[in-house]
Each structure stands twice: as C-alpha cells, then as structure tokens.
Amino acid sequence: MADILKPDLCVIGGGELGIGLAIKARQRGLDVVLVERRSGEAGDPRQGSLHRAAFMASAERAQAIRTAGTVGLDTVEPKPNFRAIAEHAAATADAATPRDSAERLAALGVNILAGAASFSDRRTLKVGDAVIRAGQFVLATGAAPIVPPLPGLDQVPYFTVDTILSNVRKLSHLVVIGGDATALELAQAYRRLGSGVTVVPQGQLLAGFDPEPAAMLLRALREEGIDIRDGAEVTAILPRSQGTGVTIRTADGVEDGLDVSHILVALGRMPDLDPALLDKAKLKRVRVQADQLLVGPNCQTSNGRICAIGGAAGESRPHRAVRQADMLLDRLTISPGARLDPLRVPLQVATGPALAQIGLAETGTPLRQGQIVLRAGFVENDAARAQGVATGTAKLIVARNGTILGCSVVGAGAGEVIALVAMAMDRGLTADALAALPLPEPSLCAILVDLGRQFQAQRPPSAWAKRRAALRKLLP
Numbered sequence: 001m002a003d004i005l006k007p008d009l010c011v012i013g014g015g016e017l018g019i020g021l022a023i024k025a026r027q028r029g030l031d032v033v034l035v036e037r038r039s040g041e042a043g044d045p046r047q048g049s050l051h052r053a054a055f056m057a058s059a060e061r062a063q064a065i066r067t068a069g070t071v072g073l074d075t076v077e078p079k080p081n082f083r084a085i086a087e088h089a090a091a092t093a094d095a096a097t098p099r100d101s102a103e104r105l106a107a108l109g110v111n112i113l114a115g116a117a118s119f120s121d122r123r124t125l126k127v128g129d130a131v132i133r134a135g136q137f138v139l140a141t142g143a144a145p146i147v148p149p150l151p152g153l154d155q156v157p158y159f160t161v162d163t164i165l166s167n168v169r170k171l172s173h174l175v176v177i178g179g180d181a182t183a184l185e186l187a188q189a190y191r192r193l194g195s196g197v198t199v200v201p202q203g204q205l206l207a208g209f210d211p212e213p214a215a216m217l218l219r220a221l222r223e224e225g226i227d228i229r230d231g232a233e234v235t236a237i238l239p240r241s242q243g244t245g246v247t248i249r250t251a252d253g254v255e256d257g258l259d260v261s262h263i264l265v266a267l268g269r270m271p272d273l274d275p276a277l278l279d280k281a282k283l284k285r286v287r288v289q290a291d292q293l294l295v296g297p298n299c300q301t302s303n304g305r306i307c308a309i310g311g312a313a314g315e316s317r318p319h320r321a322v323r324q325a326d327m328l329l330d331r332l333t334i335s336p337g338a339r340l341d342p343l344r345v346p347l348q349v350a351t352g353p354a355l356a357q358i359g360l361a362e363t364g365t366p367l368r369q370g371q372i373v374l375r376a377g378f379v380e381n382d383a384a385r386a387q388g389v390a391t392g393t394a395k396l397i398v399a400r401n402g403t404i405l406g407c408s409v410v411g412a413g414a415g416e417v418i419a420l421v422a423m424a425m426d427r428g429l430t431a432d433a434l435a436a437l438p439l440p441e442p443s444l445c446a447i448l449v450d451l452g453r454q455f456q457a458q459r460p461p462s463a464w465a466k467r468r469a470a471l472r473k474l475l476p
Helices: 016-027 045-066 082-095 102-107 181-192 211-223 275-281 318-333 382-387 414-426 431-435 446-458 463-474
Strands: 009-012 032-036 111-114 117-121 124-127 130-132 136-139 143-145 173-177 196-200 233-239 244-249 255-260 262-265 269-271 289-293 306-308 347-349 354-359 372-377 393-398 404-411
Touching: 009 016, 016 032, 016 102, 016 318, 045 082, 045 181, 102 111, 117 275, 173 181, 173 255, 181 196, 181 211, 181 347, 211 354, 211 393, 211 404, 244 262, 269 289, 347 414, 354 414, 372 446, 393 431, 393 446, 404 414, 414 446, 431 446
Parallel strands: 009 032, 009 136, 032 111, 136 306, 173 196, 173 262
Antiparallel strands: 117 124, 124 130, 143 269, 233 244, 244 255, 347 354, 354 404, 372 393, 393 404
16 A cells, blocks of 8 residues: 655645745745646746746847937847847746756755646545645646637647747737737737737737726837737638738727738636546636636635645736745745735736836726825936936825825836835835935936825825924924
8 A cells, every 4th residue: 555645735736836836845844745747837937937038128129229319329220030039038048947856856855756646535646656645735737828719720820928939930920819918028029020010909908907007008019010909809710821811800890801921829828727637626616717726815725725826826927926835835834814915916018118017006996085196207207218218107096194005107117116116015115105215316216206205295284294383483
C-alpha cells in the first residue's frame, strides 16, 4: 500500500506561479509538495507579460523615431527587423525566467512529484502511486487563450496572444479580435511597426475601466492609424487563396467585410480545469460561466481544502496572481482572515499613452453623497511638457475627509503615478498627503500634488482653523 503524504500545502502546477508559491511556503516553514503534471501548465503570465513588454518596447522606439520632430530632431521612417525584434523579446523573457531546477527545489525542502494527477475524493489527490492528503491544496494550473467557435476560423492559420510573440515577419494587415488591454497593446505595437491594424472588440472595449480616460486612450490609438470598430463583432472567417476575408457585424447591425493578411485572437484566457484532475473534487462553477470555478475573495473554492490562484481562478494578470499567492500564504501562516481586495490592485493598459486605474471608478454607477472627483491635466505638468507628451489626465475620487477611494490616469507614466496612489491607499494616507509629496522636479508624479492641492482648496476650514485665524488677527 502506498504511503500517504500529509503536507501542510500541496501546490498543483509546476509553472512559475506554482514554483514561486512553493518556495515562499517553505520559507515560512510549511511542509510542501509540488505536483508537476505531465501536460504542463497553460501559459505563463509573468513571462508572457515580459515577452510582450520587450516587443512593445521595440515598437515604442520605432514610434519615437517616427515622431522625433516634436523635440527638434530629424524625422525618419523606421525600418523594423521583425526577426531581430522577436529574438530580442524572447531573449529578454528567457533571461528573467527563474532557474528553479528540481535539484534546487529539493534542496529547499520542496517535495516534487511528477506525473498525471487526479483527485480521488474531495480531500485526496493521487499522483502516480503517491497519495496526498494536504491541509490545503492550491490549483496553480494556469489558463489557455480563448479560441471562439467562429465559422471558418479553424480553416485558416491564426495567432493567439501567446503565439504571435514568435512571429518574425511583417504583417501587412492584422485584424485583432478582442478589446481588452492585451489586445490593444499588441494592436498598437504592430501598428507602430508598420502594419495596418483593425480592432474588432467582440464586446465591450476595456471593460472595467473608467469610460472617460478610456475614451482618451482610444482616441490616441485612432490618431496613430488603428481602425477600432467600436461595438462590432466578427461573425465569420472566409478562407481565400490569397489573404483572408473577415465578416463583421457593426454596432448598428450592418454586415461589413475586411480583407486581412493575418488574424490575432485576443479574447482573454480560459482556466485549465482538467476534468481528469478535478471531477471527483466536486468544485462548484460560476452559474453563468461553466468554465470558471466559483472562487471567493480569499481564493477559496467550494471545497474548503482547495484554493485556486492565477489562471485557474480566472486571473491572468501576473501581479494580481502573485498577490493572490501572497494573501493565501498570509491566511495559512499569519492572518486567517486575510482577503484579496480587487480594488486595491491596479489595472493597466501598457499602451502609449498608458492607462492605469485603482480603486473606485466612474463606470456608470453614481457616486455616493460626499464623494468628490478631482481632475488634473498633464498639459500643466512640467515633466510631461518637457518630454513632449503633455496629453493626458488624472482623476482622483476622494471622500469628504480626504480618504482616497480611487484614481485613474491616462498619459505618460500612468503606471508609476498609479503605483504611488496604490501605496498611499495601502498606507491609509489621505489626499492631504499627496499635496505634500516630496518629489524631484520635474516629475510626472507631480500631477498627484496638483490633485492634493485641489482637495485642500475645496475643503472648508475647520472650526479650530477659523478660531486660530481670528486669534491671529487680535494679536499685535
């Protein structure tokens, strides 16, 4: 009879997220088993994000060359070498991949099991001949790109957000099916590298973002020559001897056609929920999305012994997945009530200009009484003017007492600006503290100082401040 392993934590998934969780758990003194499945893990969000970021950096340099005239330099049309760009991006991502060999993990005390894994009941996992009954199981099995059942799509070659990063040729006309952050990032990158690009969102563009700054970003993308068919959806793919036909239905219901050279499907990811692994674990699914596990804010599934993080929990953004893993460890080792607040984790679209957001946003629901919206433009920011990127704005939502409830930024350095806001919210700082930020000059983040001063100017003086002012008038 096989021995029964009873670790504190069993991590299912040998990708970067699962390995990172296993290492951190050992550092906190937990007994850990890491299960590496034969099928591997679907996607690697952190490495994929870095790969994409390096590719987009090449596109950003190309755009800087093209627009150099705005800062007094000669303007020329860049000549991209797609093979060299792809090789640079791949090398950048590979260099950052952790070299966590089985030997190193074993030396750290992680018990590694490799092979087909399946739950035999709600609290028992079998991996080959091994039987595991852990205090807590964690699904870190990743997520694969969604491929919709579009008529004709299976008859033509197409890219996903994973495979397009290996492309080494110029794409004459790329149609991007999707309207999330990744779709728009890749659309802009290929446009900046000389491709014609049409975006068909297949739903809402930039769902979850404040519509006001999102509209500013979409306007900037259109000004660069990206054809964004807001409200349209692809209904069919038409294989041809040369090129590909794409049938779309516009927002007003009219059928239209596109002639394209390549297709990118960028509709998000679907959790890898292998039935052979999970069927007997009896985990509940989201009622309207059967491909999604029902997961609480503490990453707990309907089975108290099984948690899900990252792609398995429907979260493909690497910084949020890592935060899930950290909060899970806190719950197991420090604070049993630890929960991940989605409003405290930033969202970002790494385009140019960038769009970033955290906390409460104006997405259609009226704000509560006493909540204030403050706005400041980059046109008044010295650093933005000096860099020739003074287009953009920041919006801050605060309570009457100055508590920061949310912020959205579109413009240069939006990610860095929102990072400061995230830290301020995490530390419980108020809008008054933003006004006192000791920033070097010039700084893009000085837009937060402007917002803080606006709050101070709008806030009526306290009764004590009025008394002190009156007292000063009486003094000689």
